[in-house]
Amino acid sequence: QQPVQSPQAVILREGEDAVINCSSSKALYSVHWYRQKHGEAPVFLMILLKGGEQKGHEKISASFNEKKQQSSLYLTASQLSYSGTYFCGTEMHGKAAGNKLTFGGGTRVLVKP
Amino acid sequence: DAGVIQSPRHEVTEMGQEVTLRCKPISGHNSLFWYRQTMMRGLELLIYFNNNVPIDDSGMPEDRFSAKMPNASFSTLKIQPSEPRDSAVYFCASSLARRTSFGPGTRLTVT
Numbered sequence: 001q002q003p004v005q006s007p008q009a010v011i012l013r014e015g016e017d018a019v020i021n022c023s024s025s026k027a028l029y030s031v032h033w034y035r036q037k038h039g040e041a042p043v044f045l046m047i048l049l050k051g052g053e054q055k056g057h058e059k060i061s062a063s064f065n066e067k068k069q070q071s072s073l074y075l076t077a078s079q080l081s082y083s084g085t086y087f088c089g090t091e092m093h094g095k096a097a098g099n100k101l102t103f104g105g106g107t108r109v110l111v112k113p
Numbered sequence: 114d115a116g117v118i119q120s121p122r123h124e125v126t127e128m129g130q131e132v133t134l135r136c137k138p139i140s141g142h143n144s145l146f147w148y149r150q151t152m153m154r155g156l157e158l159l160i161y162f163n164n165n166v167p168i169d170d171s172g173m174p175e176d177r178f179s180a181k182m183p184n185a186s187f188s189t190l191k192i193q194p195s196e197p198r199d200s201a202v203y204f205c206a207s208s209l210a211r212r213t214s215f216g217p218g219t220r221l222t223v224t
Binding site (some may be wrong): 002030031034038041042043044047049087089091099100101102103104105106 | 144146156204211
C-alpha cells in the first residue's frame with residue numbers, strides 16, 4: 001500500500017521551517033526519506049528503523065512513530081538547496097529479502113530567497 | 114564509488130519496437146530494483162532482485178515487460194512491444210544493508 005504524504009506542496013522563505021508527514025495503513029519496519037531535484041535521481045537522506053527514532057542530515061531531521069505508523073521530516077532553517085521533491089519510502093514487516101520500498105506521492109518544496 | 118550506472122540515458126522509439134534498458138549496480142550491493150516514475154503514478158516498483166534472484170515482480174505492468182539479472186553486475190529491463198503509455202523515467206537502484214542508491218535514470222519516450 002502506498003504511503004500518504006502531506007502536504008503535497010509547500011513554499012517557504014529561506015530560514016523558515018516546514019514539516020512533511022508520511023502515513024501508512026500498514027505496520028512498518030522502516031521509513032526511508034529521499035530528496036529529488038528536477039531531472040535528477042532521488043538521493044538518500046536517512047533511514048529510520050526504530051519507533052520514536054530520530055535522525056538528522058544537515059538541518060533536516062526525521063522521526064518515526066511506529067505505533068502511529070507514521071514518520072515526519074523536519075526542515076529547519078531552510079536553505080535554497082532544500083528545494084526539491086521529498087519522498088518517503090516505507091518497508092513493511094515480514095518481507096523475506098531485500099528492502100522493497102513503496103514510495104509516497106512526494107511533497108514538492110520550494111524555498112525562496 | 115561509481116554509483117549505479119544506467120544506459121541509455123535517453124531513448125526515443127516508435128510504438129511496437131523493442132526497448133532494452135541496462136543497469137550496472139554498485140559493486141557489493143546485493144539487491145537491485147527497477148522503478149518507473151511518471152507524473153500520474155509517481156515512483157512505482159516494477160521488480161526487484163536479491164542476490165540475482167527475482168523476488169517480487171508484482172509491479173511489472175504486463176507481459177510486455179521482462180527483467181533479467183544474469184550476474185551480480187548487470188541487469189536489463191526489456192519492453193516488447195513498446196507502447197506510448199510506457200513513456201516514463203525508468204530508474205535502476207541497488208542496495209546493501211537497507212541503503213538504496215538510485216541510478217540517473219533512463220528517460221523513455223515512445224511515439
